[in-house]
Amino acid sequence: MPEAPTELRVRIGGEAGFGIKAAGQTLARSFVDAGLETFDLTEYPSLIRGGHNNYLLRVSTEPVYSHVEPVDVLMCLNRETLDLHHAELVDGGAVIFDPADFDASDVPSRLRAVPVPLMEFAREAGGKIMRNTVALGAVLALVDFPLTTLTDSLRAQFAHKAPEIAENNAKAATQGYDTAKAACPDFPIRLAAVKDAPKRMLVDGNEALAMGALAAGIGFYAAYPMTPASSILHFMAAHEREYGVVVKHTEDEIAAMNMVVGAAFGGTRAMTASAGGGFALMVEAFGMAGASESAVVVGVLTRPGPATGLATWTEQSDLRYVIHAAQGEFPRVVMAPGDREDAFTLTWKAFNLADQLQTPVVILGDSYLSDNRQSIPPFDLSQVTIDRGKLVTEGDMADHPDALDADGRYLRYKLADDGVSLRVLPGVKGANQLGNSYEHDEYGFGAAGEPAEVRTAQNEKRMRKMDLARTLVPPPAYFGAPPEEAAIGLLFFGTTKGPAREAARMLEREGVKVALMQVVTVFPFPADEVAAFLGTVPKVLLVEGNFTGQLEGLVRQECLLPIENTLHRYDGRPFTPEQIVARVKEVL
């Protein structure tokens, strides 16, 4: 007897505005609580009601890094879902549907038709709002998963409401479960709770990023809503009083970035985030953070552009833009998290880097990171450290004679070998200073920054911080086979990490050894490490979610090396592992 598959891929589809994502996350929570691993993908158009929404959930007994293409169970909350998605189902896959929406004969014969009167049961249980709950019960029945995990999580979810709400939902789930069980007793996938499974969190990238900022001691978060960054603002605002954070929904992104610079001037760990469009409005003040040597953290969570683009979809086309944003030259660090653990870790590290370098640090993510949840081990808070660099928060300037001129006046921008001057906060006795968007002298005075030699000295001082940055930033990350043993290397940045890791796993099963290199810090670019990787693997495939080859251009520019094989995607959808596998096979 072959072992039953240990993976389940469920897609739930329906009209926007009917809580599909919430229902999907409830299902995910039920599986994770039972010790399984999940990855979800929410796809939705930029519409308030109407339009097609769908939620894809991958469940496994092994850790999962991304979504995949095939689907085992399609939960149709309308007819359109069947039409759009039936082709994705594996042979023998199940279509759960409401017979009020369409007939079983509409379901292609290679599939299992599982009619469940979703709406009728929902009404019986107390209201059509419970239709999704009926559907979730039906999904669990197919894979023979204990319904109690769902009813327990529903009871927990509705614990603060009237008791009959939880009971009505439990009743709805049970009816869906029993009906699907009877209609399809022989579904080949069976999932069971995993005993003594390690603890798992279920978070999306924005939640992970926000938790990283909280752990790092953020005191100020300012932002203007823009998809996919808005939920960071919601998360921060929800926790502002619990943790002592001032959170400001500003009049625009210009205000957000300027406020963050003001907060940083006062010594507060401060952050803003937006999509590429919002960052466009921040750019002038982003440059001011560089000029005034302000320690700020900026999240840029990208989506397909240009302009409003595709508001709710994903792309990696803002890499060059973020690296080069703002007039003039100034030091910066740009780090691209590949998954939720990266988002947490790189964000808390971003605050340290900003303080150590006294310059802006960017977390470059995208919708694929922001919107989708993955089961992951709890963040290890014992790893979080705070390093505020050359910062003096209290006391008297008299205790810091090295930062004073002959008359005892503070030199905020005193020339330093590593480019980093002693940063003494306003409020410290004798720490009069002028933070400046103008070029300036060592005191910060703008008119005194005009002479050529002063400009040159201050410019070189700031740019020396890039040398320091290279010693501090996170190195590239490697996965899969060792480069010297691999048949091919995959080179990528950001969220391509997940599909690339899955692709490597699939290829490994077929006997193809794949080495993976994730460029974690994209600026300053790790030229030596990339060149070494390219020099070791027999072939390389560079995978990036844009049209023009922005990472490829950086490799050519920084390593003076050609890239022969690339894979691009710019249709608003994230890479799938299958797509990468197919391209690898072409290249080999």
Added chain:
Amino acid sequence: MPTVAELERAMKPTWCPGCGNFGMYRALKETIEELGLSAEEFAMVWGIGCHGNGADFYNVQGFHGLHGRALPVATGIAITRPDLKVIVEMGDGDGYGIGGNHFIHSVRRNIDMTAIFHNNQIYGLTTGQASPTSDQFMKTPSTPGGVVEEPVNPVGVSVAQGATFVARGFAGDIPHLKELYKRAILHEGFSVLDIYQPCVTWNKFNTFSWFRDRVYKIEDLPDYDPTDRTKAFDLSMSTFHELTCAPDECKIPIGVFFEEPDSFTYQDGLPQLDRPMWKHAEKPRNISATMAKYGG
């Protein structure tokens, strides 16, 4: 507590001889000295423009930001550092034009800080173009046929938008200006100070003598009640004048238009702002309670 002499331990002013900024500079230095503010308890922020060059002329804790963006920088300081009073200086193009959005929203936020607008009704630093407060039909290099738009009414906008302290001053009357500065700095809430400050180089129309012929003090009005928002708005509308109006035809009120002493400030709405917010970064935050809600 800095004296005028200590405040001047910076660079020498480079404004044009006779510039209205000198009067404002002197009034503010004397105000700081007379209020006995300590150097550590206040911070200043400037935008870009002739006023902004003043950033080099004060020996204080301060930040010289971008054109139009002084208010959000100042806000970032004010709502993370409750131990600092914040004084913001802006120009008319800077504060009412490019920064107009921040102006409106700062007013309605009622952030406890003082916003001083250097209003010379012209762009000085960029050589004489029309500003948002230039009088209608005024000819400038960017409006050779005359300004078409109505000027912005900063006092009226502030009063309408819920400001809790709105005053107008004149750089040619320093003792009066100092009184306005003192009341504005001591006011708990967002204080708007629109200061007519003649540009002697580019604005040949709204000169010192032009203003002297027209300004009068609001406190000299019989029965004026500065807590009556509607009356304050009406008075703000009397500011508008024809470009060629005679002195007795258009009088310009200066003084406090409106004041709401016990207002709810933005900071009052932030119970978590109980200390300088940098103190939250002294050690990593324990977020395990939040992680637990996500299963961790």
